[in-house]
Amino acid sequence: MGAKKAVLPHLSVQQVSWRKMLEATPLRNMAASVYREKNGLVVLTVPLQHPWWQFPPITWVIKLDTERKVRLDEIGTELWEQSDGSRTVEEIIEAFSVRYALTFHEARLSVTGHLKQLIQRSVLVIQQNIE
Amino acid sequence: MIGNLITVSPGMQLYIWRHFQIQVPDHWEMLFYGKNAQAGKCTFADRYQHRLEFTWSVVPGKPDFTRMLDDYLAEFRRDDEVTEVAKIILGAWSGFTARLGEVLTSRVGRFFPQDRCLVELVFLWPEQRDVQLERRVMESVREESLTPEGNWRWRAFGMDLYASAECELDQCTVQAGLARMTFASMKQRQRVEIFERMGLVSQWLHRPVQEWLTLRRPLGVTVRQDVLETAQEMEVSHLIGDQLAEGWRRLLFKRTSFDSRAWMNKHDGRLYCQTITGSTVPVTRRLFGWEEC
Numbered sequence: 001m002g003a004k005k006a007v008l009p010h011l012s013v014q015q016v017s018w019r020k021m022l023e024a025t026p027l028r029n030m031a032a033s034v035y036r037e038k039n040g041l042v043v044l045t046v047p048l049q050h051p052w053w054q055f056p057p058i059t060w061v062i063k064l065d066t067e068r069k070v071r072l073d074e075i076g077t078e079l080w081e082q083s084d085g086s087r088t089v090e091e092i093i094e095a096f097s098v099r100y101a102l103t104f105h106e107a108r109l110s111v112t113g114h115l116k117q118l119i120q121r122s123v124l125v126i127q128q129n130i131e
Numbered sequence: 132m133i134g135n136l137i138t139v140s141p142g143m144q145l146y147i148w149r150h151f152q153i154q155v156p157d158h159w160e161m162l163f164y165g166k167n168a169q170a171g172k173c174t175f176a177d178r179y180q181h182r183l184e185f186t187w188s189v190v191p192g193k194p195d196f197t198r199m200l201d202d203y204l205a206e207f208r209r210d211d212e213v214t215e216v217a218k219i220i221l222g223a224w225s226g227f228t229a230r231l232g233e234v235l236t237s238r239v240g241r242f243f244p245q246d247r248c249l250v251e252l253v254f255l256w257p258e259q260r261d262v263q264l265e266r267r268v269m270e271s272v273r274e275e276s277l278t279p280e281g282n283w284r285w286r287a288f289g290m291d292l293y294a295s296a297e298c299e300l301d302q303c304t305v306q307a308g309l310a311r312m313t314f315a316s317m318k319q320r321q322r323v324e325i326f327e328r329m330g331l332v333s334q335w336l337h338r339p340v341q342e343w344l345t346l347r348r349p350l351g352v353t354v355r356q357d358v359l360e361t362a363q364e365m366e367v368s369h370l371i372g373d374q375l376a377e378g379w380r381r382l383l384f385k386r387t388s389f390d391s392r393a394w395m396n397k398h399d400g401r402l403y404c405q406t407i408t409g410s411t412v413p414v415t416r417r418l419f420g421w422e423e424c
Contacts, residue, residue: 015180015181015233015234015255015257016176016180016181017179017180017181017257018179018180019179019180022178022179074334075334090178100308100330100331100333100334101330101399101400101401102307102308102330102331103160103289104158104160104178105160105162105176106307106308106330107307109306109307110307110308110331113307
């Protein structure tokens with residue numbers, strides 16, 4: 001690629017912030033039942049909502065799962081334990097970065113990636129601080 | 132191979148990217164990066180938001196900064212939302228500060244003749260402008276020199292490394308607990324230098340480093356030497372071997388060198404790995420890490 005004409009590249013700057021996400025609080029799904037394995041890892045059984053069309057005689061033919069089992073790995077278990085409503089995402093990231101000697105943003109990537117998966121599997125929900 | 136002594140101000144940390152040094156507050160991290168040496172951008176962020184953009188662009192010659200800034204300011208002044216406009220001049224840097232809506236920014240530019248590179252810094256001030264910090268960052272931007280051994284120094288993502296000037300940054304991967312920079316030669320296809328820094332080691336490394344290094348070698352590598360060395364007070368696993376060359380050279384059963392070293396850094400608990408292939412001379416690179424400058 002050749003040299004370009006000399007112009008300062010851009011005028012508008014986006015103020016990108018993830019502060020709201022850090023201030024949110026993850027909470028456990030209280031409807032899930034918890035089983036702890038011998039190695040300390042947590043297995044959750046999450047009840048699933050029935051779709052509106054699930055009634056006999058359809059259910060005689062189509063059997064839908066009524067619950068989902070989610071087995072958490074070590075990090076998942078740790079995050080689930082910390083998601084008791086007393087800590088914000090930022091505090092969880094902070095603790096994670098200290099425990100695994102990661103920088104804040106390295107820990108943020110890992111923690112938010114795991115939290116996203118746990119939310120998708122209905123293990124956790126996020127409570128946004130509306131103040 | 133020890134880099135030039137650079138004084139890092141207290142509370143600041145040094146990054147070296149695309150042959151430019153820059154010092155930013157030690158709680159800022161580089162989140163985005165550009166690989167293209169002709170034009171690109173790196174973004175630094177604090178815990179909550181982006182704070183600094185470092186943009187470079189190779190230009191034909193020294194630009195007319197006065198005209199450029201006047202154009203810039205004229206464009207800004209046309210907009211009613213823009214307030215608090217003031218010029219900034221510091222040494223070879225010139226620019227201005229302005230508030231656009233809720234966003235207060237400082238933008239400064241400077242031409243670096245060695246590389247014919249125009250560098251722009253854009254600071255984002257979420258609360259109020261910190262003139263001292265702005266000045267410290269601007270004063271810290273310098274061109275990095277090639278070492279006598281013909282290597283460029285790079286310092287980012289917890290790695291402080293020297294890559295051969297024959298190679299360009301080809302790939303960069305930054306994930307949770309993994310930073311990997313791959314440098315490849317544009318002229319010599321076999322010549323590749325890979326630097327890796329791995330975290331969360333207790334989660335995935337369940338065997339000795341030497342065994343891990345041997346198992347992860349690419350297919351087709353024949354190990355000629357497998358040794359444990361001590362360097363910089365660290366135990367280093369070292370594999371030396373060769374592999375079949377790529378392309379038409381493979382048909383002639385040509386082989387190319389393979390050199391891989393891995394070590395646990397006792398200071399930060401990370402696993403570091405350096406792999407250099409296709410080198411025609413023995414590799415005598417210093418172990419890389421996040422060293423004091």
